[in-house]
Amino acid sequence: MESQWKSREKVFNYLEEYSQSSKEQIDNYKMKNTLLKSYVFETFDESLFNSKHVTRELLNVNSLFSDSKHTLEQIDEELFAFYESGKIIGFIEQLNMRFCTLYTTESSKYSDHLTRALVKKSTILDSLWISGKMYDNFLEEITSLHHPERFTKMKFEFNGMFEKNHLNKDEIIEHKVSSVSLVEEIGGIVDKLQGVRRYFSSFHSVGSLRFPSHIGKGGHDVYQNGKFTNRSDSFSDHRMQLKQIVTIYQNMTERLEKKAWVEMEEVKSKDILINNSFKASPVTIKFSKPLSSNVFNNFIEFTFPKGREPFKIFGEVKRISEERVHVYGVDLHLWQNVVLDLSLEEFILFLPKGTCGNTIHRLVTNIQRFLDPQIDVFVGDIPYEEILNNVIGGIGQ
Numbered sequence: 001m002e003s004q005w006k007s008r009e010k011v012f013n014y015l016e017e018y019s020q021s022s023k024e025q026i027d028n029y030k031m032k033n034t035l036l037k038s039y040v041f042e043t044f045d046e047s048l049f050n051s052k053h054v055t056r057e058l059l060n061v062n063s064l065f066s067d068s069k070h071t072l073e074q075i076d077e078e079l080f081a082f083y084e085s086g087k088i089i090g091f092i093e094q095l096n097m098r099f100c101t102l103y104t105t106e107s108s109k110y111s112d113h114l115t116r117a118l119v120k121k122s123t124i125l126d127s128l129w130i131s132g133k134m135y136d137n138f139l140e141e142i143t144s145l146h147h148p149e150r151f152t153k154m155k156f157e158f159n160g161m162f163e164k165n166h167l168n169k170d171e172i173i174e175h176k177v178s179s180v181s182l183v184e185e186i187g188g189i190v191d192k193l194q195g196v197r198r199y200f201s202s203f204h205s206v207g208s209l210r211f212p213s214h215i216g217k218g219g220h221d222v223y224q225n226g227k228f229t230n231r232s233d234s235f236s237d238h239r240m241q242l243k244q245i246v247t248i249y250q251n252m253t254e255r256l257e258k259k260a261w262v263e264m265e266e267v268k269s270k271d272i273l274i275n276n277s278f279k280a281s282p283v284t285i286k287f288s289k290p291l292s293s294n295v296f297n298n299f300i301e302f303t304f305p306k307g308r309e310p311f312k313i314f315g316e317v318k319r320i321s322e323e324r325v326h327v328y329g330v331d332l333h334l335w336q337n338v339v340l341d342l343s344l345e346e347f348i349l350f351l352p353k354g355t356c357g358n359t360i361h362r363l364v365t366n367i368q369r370f371l372d373p374q375i376d377v378f379v380g381d382i383p384y385e386e387i388l389n390n391v392i393g394g395i396g397q
Contacts, residue, residue: 005073005081011091015235018105023218023233036235038242039102039115040095040128040226042253042358044334061094064125065118089114099246112227120309126333128226128249129361132368133377135206137388138222138245140190142211148187150212153221155181157207158373162298178202186212197374201288204373211245213237224365249361251391256357259379259387283349283360285367288374290344293322299371300325300342307332310366313340313359331359360384 005011015036022033043064061080062072073081078094082102090104090111104111119125130138135154142152158178180203184192197203210231212219218232220241228245230238291299300317304327307314315329315338327340336355341348347367351359364377364384377384 005075005088005091008076008079011075011079012235015103019230019235019238020233023231026218026231034105034107036103036105036230036238037108037111038228038230038238039104039111040228040242040246041100041102041119042126042128042356043098043100043124044356061092061100064122065092095243095246096250098250101242115227123332123335126356126358126362128246129358129365130222130224130226130249131361131365132204132206132373133364133385134252134361134388135209137385137392138209138211139193141392143186143190146186146212148185150186151183152186152189152212152219153181153183153208153210155179155207156203156205157369158202158205159370161370162295162302164298179207201374205368207369211241214241224369248391252388253357253361255387255391256360256379259382282380283351284378285347285349285364286376286378287345287372291371293344295371296323296342296344304329311363313338315340331355333358
């Protein structure tokens with residue numbers, strides 16, 4: 001069967017027309033279309049790493065996304081049509097050597113499940129992980145660029161799932177789950193948010209933020225797992241803002257790697273059964289108040305023995321006491337070594353050279369969502385936010 005997707009221009013014109021039609025339906029309260037969604041994946045920059053686990057063949061887009069059900073058809077050097085059982089389900093664009101994105105008009109239920117499955121089965125793919133701290137910087141940037149009467153939408157999510165004893169099946173214990181959405185004018189939202197956070201720490205854990213369109217009404221909802229939903233009438237604006245966020249994210253990640261890999265100290269295991277010795281810079285995550293022993297131990301038992309999502313670190317737990325453990329493991333994205341020193345007051349991570357900086361984003365994002373929204377994070381002796389401010393402000397370190 002001859003494909004209709006012969007050029008980038010045809011694909012982008014189709015997505016532009018689809019976006020215009022969807023925005024008209026939103027404005028008329030008569031939604032027939034599903035919204036256009038984009039999912040950003042981080043892969044691997046072979047120029048930055050030297051890993052025995054990753055070869056050039058594994059980085060090929062066909063290797064990353066093709067399987068028994070899914071096939072790719074190349075449109076140009078960086079754009080591919082993506083099929084499931086012969087049916088077109090979207091388009092994959094290679095944004096650069098490290099990031100690619102899936103554009104799809106399928107339902108969220110289907111596309112969310114698909115993208116989770118793609119990441120789960122791959123040792124190369126990972127999601128973008130946008131923490132509450134990163135959203136705060138994005139929000140300040142939005143307020144400086146747009147008219148104060150433009151609107152944004154923020155969703156705040158915290159899930160205290162580790163308050164529950166997962167090992168006791170007979171006991172029903174309630175735990176805190178917060179999910180609040182706010183639609184506010186951009187003018188003054190930062191001050192209002194700071195006021196609310198004095199009373200409710202859950203508002204530090206941001207699940208999504210709407211970026212207003214630069215060229216028209218509506219905007220783009222950006223979720224903490226790298227999903228972008230287009231609620232504007234322009235695919236070109238959607239793609240432009242997505243690429244801007246990816247650029248900031250990539251620069252931030254590479255700054256984290258540069259600091260972790262240049263300012264290094266030798267880390268050696270004292271356990272003769274663990275033959276680990278590598279160089280690393282510590283990443284310290286300090287809690288606003290000590291975790292309870294119940295939350296701490298539930299987190300340990302749930303996360304590391306099976307490398308469960310969303311933390312994706314598989315490792316051997318060495319218990320120092322009821323309130324402190326060491327974990328010698330691997331990050332399931334790229335299978336790089338990682339050592340963690342975990343206590344009720346703080347988590348310290350040692351990420352050796354070759355470990356992707358995305359590991360830090362993933363941990364910060366999900367610790368804010370599941371353990372403590374109001375954490376402080378340091379890479380070496382530098383606050384995480386300071387590195388991000390320098391990236392967004394274009395200031396070199």
